[in-house]
Amino acid sequence: GQSLEQPSEVTAVEGAIVQINCTYQTSGFYGLSWYQQHDGGAPTFLSYNALDGLEETGRFSSFLSRSDSYGYLLLQELQMKDSASYFCAGASSGSARQLTFGSGTQLTVLP
Amino acid sequence: DAMVIQNPRYQVTQFGKPVTLSCSQTLNHNVMYWYQQKSSQAPKLLFHYYDKDFNNEADTPDNFQSRRPNTSFCFLDIRSPGLGDAAMYLCATSREASYSYNEQFFGPGTRLTVL
Numbered sequence: 001g002q003s004l005e006q007p008s009e010v011t012a013v014e015g016a017i018v019q020i021n022c023t024y025q026t027s028g029f030y031g032l033s034w035y036q037q038h039d040g041g042a043p044t045f046l047s048y049n050a051l052d053g054l055e056e057t058g059r060f061s062s063f064l065s066r067s068d069s070y071g072y073l074l075l076q077e078l079q080m081k082d083s084a085s086y087f088c089a090g091a092s093s094g095s096a097r098q099l100t101f102g103s104g105t106q107l108t109v110l111p
Numbered sequence: 112d113a114m115v116i117q118n119p120r121y122q123v124t125q126f127g128k129p130v131t132l133s134c135s136q137t138l139n140h141n142v143m144y145w146y147q148q149k150s151s152q153a154p155k156l157l158f159h160y161y162d163k164d165f166n167n168e169a170d171t172p173d174n175f176q177s178r179r180p181n182t183s184f185c186f187l188d189i190r191s192p193g194l195g196d197a198a199m200y201l202c203a204t205s206r207e208a209s210y211s212y213n214e215q216f217f218g219p220g221t222r223l224t225v226l
Contacts, residue, residue: 031213042201042217043154050211087153096142096161097208098168099215101153 002026002090004102011108012078020073020105022088031091032064032071033099038084046073048091075107083109114138115218117202123224124192132187132221134202143185144215145177146201154201160185189223197225 004024012018022032031050035043047055049064049071061074075082085106089099115136124130134143141162146154157171160179174196176188189196199222203215 033213033215042219043203043215044217045214048211048213050213091208091213094166095208096144096159096166097205097213098144098156098159098166099154100156104151104153 002029002092002100004088004090004100006086006088006102006105008103009106009108011110013110014078014080016078017074017076018078018107020075020086020088020107022071022073022102024069024071024088024090024102026069026090028093029066029090030093030097032062033089033091034060034062034073035087035089035101036084037087037104043087046086078109080109080111083107115202115204115216117200117218117221119221120219121222121224123226124189125226126193127191130189130192130223132189132200132202132223134185134187134218135183136202136204136216136218137183138204138206138216139182140204140206140216141182142205142207143179144203144205145175145185145187146203147196148199148201148220150198157187192223192225194225197223199223 034046037043047062064071085104088102091097144159145157148154199220202218
């Protein structure tokens with residue numbers, strides 16, 4: 001199975017840059033995903049890293065290092081609407097790429 | 112718009128009274144998942160279907176069952192709900208993953224209350 005660890009809370013101000021780290025211990029790890037979830041809402045996909053390195057999508061970037069069993073999500077130019085929970089999730093090597101979620105990081109963006 | 116739909120959005124049941132939650136999708140994805148998410152916790156995978164092949168997570172209680180009569184629909188049956196089963200139940204879908212692609216699309220969830 002997999003277990004993933006991430007900080008429980010992060011606070012930053014509007015316009016800042018914040019990095020949410022995720023370390024994992026796995027068997028059958030295939031890649032690392034990131035999801036955003038607002039209070040009362042459903043998780044929404046942000047990014048997926050199958051290979052080592054940086055993936056950039058607009059204000060969000062995600063990084064993976066397999067050798068270090070480590071990844072991070074980088075959020076730039078923070079906006080109030082970015083206040084949400086962020087989950088890293090390990091994808092299994094099975095055909096359905098099942099996800100095991102980390103415990104989540106609550107990001108609060110202050111004005 | 113293509114989407115994942117869950118009904119009902121809110122379900123109240125009594126302790127021990129069977130309940131069925133439903134999920135439908137217009138994305139034509141071949142994989143469907145059911146997750147349980149308790150307050151302030153991460154979503155936890157209960158089971159998934161890859162086409163008609165059912166896959167149960169090892170720690171999913173026997174109290175939880177699922178059916179997928181066709182590509183579009185999937186049901187979660189809780190045979191005898193206990194107080195500990197009160198949670199948000201999330202349905203998700205994905206198309207067959209490739210090496211560089213792995214995205215799940217989540218429905219809005221059904222919040223289950225057990226009295």
